[in-house]
Amino acid sequence: MVDLSLDMKVKELAPVARFQPHATAGETSGRDGVGPAVDVLGLPLLAMCQSDAIQALVARVRWGIKTRIAFVNAHCANVASKDWQYRQALQSCDAVLPDGIGIEIASHLGGEPVTEDLNGTDLFLPLCEALAAAGKSVFFLGGRPGVADATARVAKARIPALKIAGSFHGYFGPQDEDTVIDRVNACRPDVLFVAMGVPAQDTWLARVAGRIEAPLVAGVGGLFDFTSGATKRAPGWLRQARLEWAYRLLQEPQRMWRRYLLGNVTFLSRALIHGWVKRRESRRRAVSNGLKRALDITVASAAIAALSPVLVLSALAIRLESRGGALFRQERVGENGATFNMLKFRSMYVDAEARLDELMSANDRDDGVTFKLKQDPRVTRVGRWIRKYSIDELPQLFNVLRGEMSLVGPRPALPRETEKYSARDRQRLAGKPGITGIWQVSGRADIPFQQMVELDVDYLRTRSVLGDIKILARTPLAVLTAKGAY
Numbered sequence: 001m002v003d004l005s006l007d008m009k010v011k012e013l014a015p016v017a018r019f020q021p022h023a024t025a026g027e028t029s030g031r032d033g034v035g036p037a038v039d040v041l042g043l044p045l046l047a048m049c050q051s052d053a054i055q056a057l058v059a060r061v062r063w064g065i066k067t068r069i070a071f072v073n074a075h076c077a078n079v080a081s082k083d084w085q086y087r088q089a090l091q092s093c094d095a096v097l098p099d100g101i102g103i104e105i106a107s108h109l110g111g112e113p114v115t116e117d118l119n120g121t122d123l124f125l126p127l128c129e130a131l132a133a134a135g136k137s138v139f140f141l142g143g144r145p146g147v148a149d150a151t152a153r154v155a156k157a158r159i160p161a162l163k164i165a166g167s168f169h170g171y172f173g174p175q176d177e178d179t180v181i182d183r184v185n186a187c188r189p190d191v192l193f194v195a196m197g198v199p200a201q202d203t204w205l206a207r208v209a210g211r212i213e214a215p216l217v218a219g220v221g222g223l224f225d226f227t228s229g230a231t232k233r234a235p236g237w238l239r240q241a242r243l244e245w246a247y248r249l250l251q252e253p254q255r256m257w258r259r260y261l262l263g264n265v266t267f268l269s270r271a272l273i274h275g276w277v278k279r280r281e282s283r284r285r286a287v288s289n290g291l292k293r294a295l296d297i298t299v300a301s302a303a304i305a306a307l308s309p310v311l312v313l314s315a316l317a318i319r320l321e322s323r324g325g326a327l328f329r330q331e332r333v334g335e336n337g338a339t340f341n342m343l344k345f346r347s348m349y350v351d352a353e354a355r356l357d358e359l360m361s362a363n364d365r366d367d368g369v370t371f372k373l374k375q376d377p378r379v380t381r382v383g384r385w386i387r388k389y390s391i392d393e394l395p396q397l398f399n400v401l402r403g404e405m406s407l408v409g410p411r412p413a414l415p416r417e418t419e420k421y422s423a424r425d426r427q428r429l430a431g432k433p434g435i436t437g438i439w440q441v442s443g444r445a446d447i448p449f450q451q452m453v454e455l456d457v458d459y460l461r462t463r464s465v466l467g468d469i470k471i472l473a474r475t476p477l478a479v480l481t482a483k484g485a486y
Helices: 004-012 050-062 074-082 084-091 101-109 120-133 147-158 174-186 200-211 223-228 236-240 244-251 253-306 308-321 353-362 381-388 396-401 423-429 449-462 465-481
Strands: 037-040 043-046 067-072 095-098 137-142 163-168 191-195 216-219 327-333 339-345 406-408 434-436
Touching: 037 095, 037 101, 043 084, 043 095, 050 067, 050 095, 050 120, 050 216, 067 074, 067 084, 067 200, 074 084, 074 101, 074 253, 084 200, 095 101, 101 253, 120 137, 120 147, 120 223, 137 147, 137 174, 147 163, 147 223, 163 174, 174 200, 191 200, 191 223, 200 216, 236 244, 244 253, 253 308, 253 396, 253 406, 253 465, 308 339, 308 381, 339 396, 396 434, 406 465, 423 449, 434 465
Parallel strands: 067 095, 067 216, 137 163, 137 191, 191 216, 406 434
Antiparallel strands: 037 043, 327 339
């Protein structure tokens, strides 16, 4: 019987589940993000159009996936550069949404442009409409006394179907925190909008989000003031010209001159430097990738020629011992989540996959992701021998020539394994998989899965042609000692 609810969830969460190729070990929090992100001044900003972002957020609300989001404009980025707690709060969000022309300019300077300006004021009503259509409720927390109530009234007037769970002002002290959180939870909202200004709202949410039962919590800055009418927004033509900041400066020059005149210059200076560093790193990486590919083609071609007798004899031994082809093709997950057919010499009987379920309880690995069995009854006698000396991996030299694999890199994972990956685990998919790698020369199957992830992520962060040559030089000894090979 088909699980229709599961099928609906997969389709609905499609924007959520996309692999995030731009994330690096230093940029991610280990949480499962809302969608693909790009690095802007060290902050992972959501790279989605407004409609996709709303769909992804509402889908997470529907399925009760705990989600915390924030919005970042040029001023926020300036504050984050000096306030480590705020910066950490942003980096640990499930999504940081780009807000304003400054962020767009910085993203272009860095060579990773955001898809669309997702500022909270423009996103608010479309998001509430989608939440209303899904039958979800919202709570407004923050602003001066009366502002949150007025925001709730305006939202209800604009979207009559929207369920308002409650509202409360943001003028409360630490001694009232428990009472306020209890009040929010008692109303059982699906979404909590928090408007306390930056950095206070986001550092507060990072600290207390685990105690808030609403699936989605969002720090929204001055949204309540704009929505309620407490602060007048720029005319539409100025917003279209991307000059809303100038309008705010004219409205409140004494309060805003430092933020916009000095702050914008500071922000653009930092964006230029960051963009130059990123582009230089991109050029260095392109050269390094070209050299790595040249090394792959040269060594793989030479190895196929030199080892051709071993390849022929191994194929013959496999065919003589058991029925079935000598080669085994298996779908694996490669760079950035792309799948390909990996080649191996067949080391098991042809019904090995059909017998997997009955052996799962005897798994020697307790990581809940990978399957390894030292005395696997599905392995043939020839298979045990070619596994011990990694001869079964030699056909992958042809995968290397085809560009699907590299000589050195993380081992390619099975699709059923990557389905269980956390955001941190997925970082090992950020590079081309290899025949050998730091995991293989360090103990292979004797190394626990999480340690393998750390080794792979560290390799991808520091990889170089010289490093690959060193790993290749260590590989023969690892093969001959057969440590962790089974």
